[in-house]
Amino acid sequence: MSATPHSLILPAPAKLNRMLHIVGRRPDGYHELQTLFQLIDLCDTLTLTQRQDSRIELTTPLAGVADDDNLIVRAARLLQQKSGHHNGVSISIDKCLPMGGGLGGGSSNAATVLVGLNQLWQLGLDRQTLATLGLSLGADVPVFVHGHSAWAEGVGERLTPVTLDTPWFVVIHPGVSVSTPAIFQDAELTRDSLPITMARALQGGAAEWRNDCEATVRKGYPLIADALDWLAQYAPCRLTGTGACLFAAFDTQEAAQAVAKQANQRWKAWVAKGLNTSPLQDALGC
Numbered sequence: 454m455s456a457t458p459h460s461l462i463l464p465a466p467a468k469l470n471r472m473l474h475i476v477g478r479r480p481d482g483y484h485e486l487q488t489l490f491q492l493i494d495l496c497d498t499l500t501l502t503q504r505q506d507s508r509i510e511l512t513t514p515l516a517g518v519a520d521d522d523n524l525i526v527r528a529a530r531l532l533q534q535k536s537g538h539h540n541g542v543s544i545s546i547d548k549c550l551p552m553g554g555g556l557g558g559g560s561s562n563a564a565t566v567l568v569g570l571n572q573l574w575q576l577g578l579d580r581q582t583l584a585t586l587g588l589s590l591g592a593d594v595p596v597f598v599h600g601h602s603a604w605a606e607g608v609g610e611r612l613t614p615v616t617l618d619t620p621w622f623v624v625i626h627p628g629v630s631v632s633t634p635a636i637f638q639d640a641e642l643t644r645d646s647l648p649i650t651m652a653r654a655l656q657g658g659a660a661e662w663r664n665d666c667e668a669t670v671r672k673g674y675p676l677i678a679d680a681l682d683w684l685a686q687y688a689p690c691r692l693t694g695t696g697a698c699l700f701a702a703f704d705t706q707e708a709a710q711a712v713a714k715q716a717n718q719r720w721k722a723w724v725a726k727g728l729n730t731s732p733l734q735d736a737l738g739c
Contacts (some may be wrong), residue, residue: 459503461573464496464732465546465565467556467725468596469622469693469700472654472662474646483608484637487648489655489662490593490609491602491617493725494732495624497550497562499525501569504541509533513545515552524590528563529570531586538574551721553630555694557593564597565733572737600731604651613651618659619727620702621709623687626721627680629697631670636695639669659702664692680720687712702727 469491477485504510509529511520520526529542544566550558567583570576580599587594592609603612636642643665654662670692671678677696684690690701703709709724716722 459573461501461569463499463501463565463569463736465499465550465558465561466492466597466728466732467495467550467558467561467624468492468593469556469624469727470664471617471659473664473666473692473694474649475642475644475665476646476648478644484644485607486605486609487646487654488605488609489602489615489617490596490605490612492600492728492731493622493624494728495549495556495723495725496732497558497565498547499562499565499569500545501566501573502543503573504543506541507533507539508541508543510541510543511545512543513548515546515548518552524559524563524594525566528566528587528590528594531590532567532570532574532576532583535586536574536576536578538576540574542570542573551626551698553633554626554698555631555692555696556624556698557597557694560587560591560593561597563587563590563594567594568598568600568733568737597731597733600734602729604654615651615655616729617727618702619729620704621706622700622702622725622727623684623709623713623716624693624698624700624723624725625680625684625716626698627674627676628720629674629676631674631677631696633695635673636666636669639673641672642666642669659689662691666695667692670696683719684712684716 471489584595584598688701
């Protein structure tokens, strides 16, 4: 973290869904999930600078996203409203994570804003209060607020911290955008996986993990299917969330870098280290 008394420069890390089971559908249309969230060291970077007026300003707008729809702006406005704080903030973002890639970038941005402004504005709110606010912005926001890899149920908001293995991951973005609502509305989506316990999920390990969205995504997005088939030559791989990103784990950084080098000839690919504690928490010393 770089900081002055009036500004913070903070990471907003990505996540992977190491597994994702859909175990039911609620009357309101939302799906009941069981998933393992793992944080990785691939991050956006946000700069928060306190203002003397009450304006919330995003100085680096994202193409195609109106400020009123941007989770960064919405998170700051929500915290300002709920806390009654009168000063505003100027926020800039150095964007690394692809939008709509299943890496949780927008949710992580929102969480970094909530946690960062809580410190910058000296609000003194506890982590659970911030997570509850974050849930109103999106189901993935709380895991980034709490800042630890987690077993999640419900729509992804019921979290239990877990300690996962921390391999090196190759993460590939095949260059397409996946509509999450379209995947969850698909008639052929698996919605009846049998619920399992967290202990069984952890004991089964990566060899038994799967993503229930994968068959539907493969059907609708042949470019993603092609990337999955290519990466499977080197290690077991799966989607994160509804995609478009996919990933595989490797024991060493060197092995991951070798595969990513080949992947980059066709797609955008990164090498990322698995984490259990968020670099945001490390940056803020909490």
